[in-house]
Amino acid sequence: MTTPRLRVAPSPTGDPHVGTAYMSLFNLGFVRRYGGRFILRIEDTDRARFRADSEQQIYDTLRWLGLTWDEGPDVGGPYAPYRQSERLETYRPFVEQLLADGHAYHCWCSAERLAQMREEQRAQKRPTGYDRLCLGKTAEERLALGGATDTPVVRMLIPDDPPLIFTDVIRGEVSAPRPDDQVILKADGFPTYHLAVVVDDHLMGITHVVRGEEWISSTPKHVLLYQWLGLPVPAFAHMPLLRNADKSKISKRKNPAARLTWFIEQGYLPEALINFLALLGYGPQGESEIFSFADFSASFDWAHVNAVGPVFDLQKLDWLNGHYIRELGVDEFAERLVDFAARTEDLSPDATALLRAGAPLVQERSQTLLQALDLLRFLLVAEIDFAVDEAAATKQLGESGRPVIEAATAALQALPEWRAGAIEEALRAALVEGLALKPRNAFGPVRVAVTGGTVSPPLSESMEILGRERSLSRLSAARR
Structure with a gap:
């Protein structure tokens, strides 16, 4: 087999699409199995939508x-440059x-005339x-007809x-619709995707073009360009599109999960997202739905890719992510939680220590790092900013809650040591036995007063970490 050279070629026109990761995963899985090279190319010829921070x-x-890629704009490689805007003279x-x-001709038609x-x-x-x-027609002949511009584009014939x-x-043998006379060079001198992708893939030695199924209709144009230019035609693999629950194509306008950065913001683990994306297009490896990238690439085969567009089921991702969270060691989970919180929170050394101490209380009950942080x-909140949920x-x-708070406060103030076991014993003696309350009714008001809501980590352990002074201060504020 010729050494495989595969690429992913995103456009820097906004937040990266989850489809970029999806395509990269399958490109890289094939490359790593067969000892090939994975190339990242930036296709930035759409200057109207270009965004500087997107790359x-x-x-x-x-x-x-x-x-990670073997060649690209930021790491270099034998076929640099890897940004299309830096390759204009190549086309x-x-x-x-x-x-x-x-095989091509100039077209002077204005946008208004085409519309x-x-x-x-x-x-x-x-x-x-x-x-x-x-x-x-010559430029003079065409301009005389009206509805024309001075600078032409170039179209395929x-x-x-x-x-x-x-x-x-x-997919095997595929039939595509007849193409139009596609523009291949725009009036601004930039190539369109259809020309640039053929030229760049050839010059960079790409052996397999892996992309979404929406490009099937464009493949005849590309095959023609390869043939006209006397270039070898690469293999094509059109991946099934990621779809919403209503089977529509997942897009950043309709679904926030289409943004790759959304998964970071929500606290998903990268290994869980990799597993999830692989399942969407490939299915389980053996009997288990849990597998690593190494497992995925070790047995990669295009024949196992499902051609039917998979539904982007976030509940499945939540389940997977929860599994990976529970598989982490306690210390590693704490570090990941601290790193995640530091992206949006101004963590002091004391807050960082509290977060590390609280991490074991929420690891088993969290599906994402964001859920863990919220719990x-x-x-982390300063006492001056602490607020109780209004509904709670x-x-x-x-x-009905006032006697509970008063009894809890009195019992806790008398504790000689502030430890979870002692806290729980004191609260149970004062509230369950002393006030004859059921545990739910006994601990609910205390939980709300101390944590601000009805859902929290185990109450006594939470109060131990929060500390005597802050716990009693919040109970006192709840009595007012």
């Missing part, structure tokens, strides 16, 4: 997932060759597509019998 986000999120000779061979053309085609219930008004059937590594926020206060700290 760095692509690097950061893929590295967070452990999906010009290929365009000139296509024009000289009669009117498509509107008329739709009104007549005809397929929309360029009507070749500019084909065979699609033949009457284009190659519409191709072999897909995942422990009562430890209404339910637990009214007239």
Whole structure:
């Protein structure tokens, strides 16, 4: 087998899409099994939507997932540069060759004229597509007809019998619709995706083009370009699209989970997300749905990729993430929780110590790091800023709760040592035995007063970590 060279080529036009990680995972799984090379290329020819910070986000999120590349803009490589905007002169000779061979032509049509053309085609219930008004005309001849601009684009001249059937590594024989006369060079001198991807993939020695199934309809255009330019055609593998529950394509406009940064913000572990994305396109490895990237790549086979678009089930991801959280050692979980909190919280040394101390209380009951942090926020908030949830206060700290708080305060003030076991014994003696309350009714008001809500880690352990002074202060405030 020729040494595989695969690439992922995201566009820096906003927050990185989860699909970038999805494609990277399958590219890298194949490459690592067969000793190939994985290339990151930045396709930044869409200058209207370009965002300067997006490229760095692509690097950061893929590295967070452990999906590292062998060649790319930030690490270099034998085929640099790896940004399309730095390769503009590379494309010009290929365009000139296509024009000289009669496979492409200049088009001066204005955006307004093209919009009117498509509107008329739709009104007549005809397929929309360029009507070749500019084909065979000089600039002077075309400008004389009106609806034209001074600077032309370059379009492909699609033949009457284009190659519409191709072999897909995942899907077998695939039939695609007849393409339009695609623009391959824009008026600003930047290539469109269709030209740039063919030229760059050839020059970078890409052996397998792995991308989403929405590009199936574009493959005949690319095959034509390869043939016209006398270039070898790579293998194509069109991955199934990630879909929402309603089977629509997952998008950043409709679903926050389409943003790769969202998973970091929500406190998912990278190993859980890798496992989840692999399951979406590949299925379980053996009998277990839990497996690592090493397991995934060790047995990678395109024949096992499911061609049906998987539903992006966040409940499944939550389950997986909870599993990975519980598998962490206590100290590692605490460090990951501290690192996660430090992204958004200004953690003092004391707050960091409290968070580490509280981590074991929430590890078994948290599905994400964000859930764990939320359960422990009562430890981090300054007393001046501490507030009790209004609904919880209404339910637990009214007239019926006052005797409970008073009895709890008196019992706790008398404790010689502030330890979880002693705290629990004192509260049980004062409230369950002394006031003859059921445990739920006994501990509920104390929990709300101390932690601010009805859901918290184990109460006595929480109060030990919070400390005598802060615990009694909050109980006193609840009595007012």
